[in-house]
Amino acid sequence: MSVTRGDRQGWMRVPSAVALMTATALLISGCAVAAPSGAGASASPTPTAACPQVEGIDLPPECVPYDPDHSMAQNDRYRDRMDMPEGAQAAADDAAALLSTSLESIRSSGAISAEAVEDAARDAGLSDITARGDSGAVEFGAAAPDGGCVFGGVNADAVRVEVGGYILDGGCLPAQ
Numbered sequence: 001m002s003v004t005r006g007d008r009q010g011w012m013r014v015p016s017a018v019a020l021m022t023a024t025a026l027l028i029s030g031c032a033v034a035a036p037s038g039a040g041a042s043a044s045p046t047p048t049a050a051c052p053q054v055e056g057i058d059l060p061p062e063c064v065p066y067d068p069d070h071s072m073a074q075n076d077r078y079r080d081r082m083d084m085p086e087g088a089q090a091a092a093d094d095a096a097a098l099l100s101t102s103l104e105s106i107r108s109s110g111a112i113s114a115e116a117v118e119d120a121a122r123d124a125g126l127s128d129i130t131a132r133g134d135s136g137a138v139e140f141g142a143a144a145p146d147g148g149c150v151f152g153g154v155n156a157d158a159v160r161v162e163v164g165g166y167i168l169d170g171g172c173l174p175a176q
Helices: 017-031 068-075 089-109 114-123
Strands: 002-007 010-015 049-052 063-066 127-133 137-143 149-155 159-164
Touching: 063 068, 089 114, 089 149, 089 159, 114 127, 114 137
Parallel strands: 049 063
Antiparallel strands: 002 010, 127 137, 137 149, 149 159
């Protein structure tokens, strides 16, 4: 259906609104390309959750399995120690021996405190000292003179002094 009208240049035909919409729809539909059904479509469900693996139990298809024990072990990696810097071992061992003697005196006197442990570590030539605890037990970590760490603890029963590299998290004593 069309409407005619006249103007100075002669008669023109103007398509009706229905014909115009039909032509537009045909043009637009020609631009859309649909993927054939089955092409690229997956028959398996997409995982939506992480589920711990439990021996003897089948997980639903929407789960991605993980090993919770392995994940917990990875979570504690920040506590692992790096290797000692080359050439730092001898100075750290000397400082550890001095500190061990001082801490043994503190332990036997019963005057165990974080302040006493910090003073003993400073006197042994250590720096960046961290001491945590109370009058019953103190753990400590400090930077050795040429790199690496001297760390351990003292309580009423024993003194423990060790030498090692920095922890992966940085510093000599892990966060609590």
